[in-house]
Ligand code: RIB
């Protein structure tokens with residue numbers, strides 16, 4: 001097998017984050033160096049606890065989980081309990097975690113890991129607001145050239161936004177952090193709503209995950225059945241978009257996705273379009289290309305991979 005991909009997942013669990021973490025833990029192609037929690041879908045005290053719950057669900061209490069930013073850089077925290085439930089992981093009944101939260105701050109863990117690991121070997125996988133990543137880049141600019149790649153879920157362009165007409169949640173919560181990350185000069189892959197809205201948790205797909213019959217499969221089906229109801233009602237679809245696991249699936253099978261290298265700029269001035277990711281898909285500006293923006297997914301292939309891997313846990 002090709003060298004394992006060393007990753008840090010930065011996350012705000014959130015059912016879709018949880019499934020992304022499970023996919024990573026089930027995949028031999030991935031070497032999880034640690035998980036850093038950020039405030040987003042629910043407050044930090046819940047996102048860090050949920051990350052530990054998911055590691056224990058996967059039988060991996062050895063994974064190191066760190067707590068990071070309790071709020072965005074400048075804006076007031078906006079959460080999404082209406083989507084994820086009060087706990088952030090509504091659906092399955094998961095026990096309180098017994099594995100410890102690491103004492104180090106998430107930002108320090110990110111910096112120290114990037115300085116200690118061989119340059120160009122660690123991939124950052126942000127699945128929530130980009131506050132921790134921006135703080136790390138500001139605190140220690142030396143890490144930027146040492147990051148192999150940032151593969152993030154966030155943004156939207158032809159698909160628009162999901163929190164405002166213009167902005168997707170992760171970018172909307174901390175647009176200033178997103179601006180800092182996208183200007184850092186780090187090779188970046190962006191999984192926007194244009195891709196994730198094509199990865200729908202249809203009844204057939206959820207049934208296949210539940211039919212795995214293992215603890216992880218059943219818990220994942222329970223998470224999805226709770227989580228998808230909000231988007232099914234909003235979009236009138238069979239199933240809701242499964243956002244964050246697209247990031248991990250890209251690491252494992254990049255050919256599931258197609259996109260284009262282009263400039264992505266973030267609105268940080270106008271309240272009307274705050275957090276909008278302005279993607280120069282047609283190359284009509286002279287702005288430097290700073291991200292590979294994915295637009296297409298083989299959704300059957302994605303769910304086949306996810307289901308097969310969840311069955312391994
Ligand atoms: O807009 C979808 C994103 O916001 C996902 O990462 C979801 O978990 C929430 O954080």
Ligand code: CA
Pocket residue numbers: 011012013014016017040041127128244
């Ligand atoms: Ca998330």
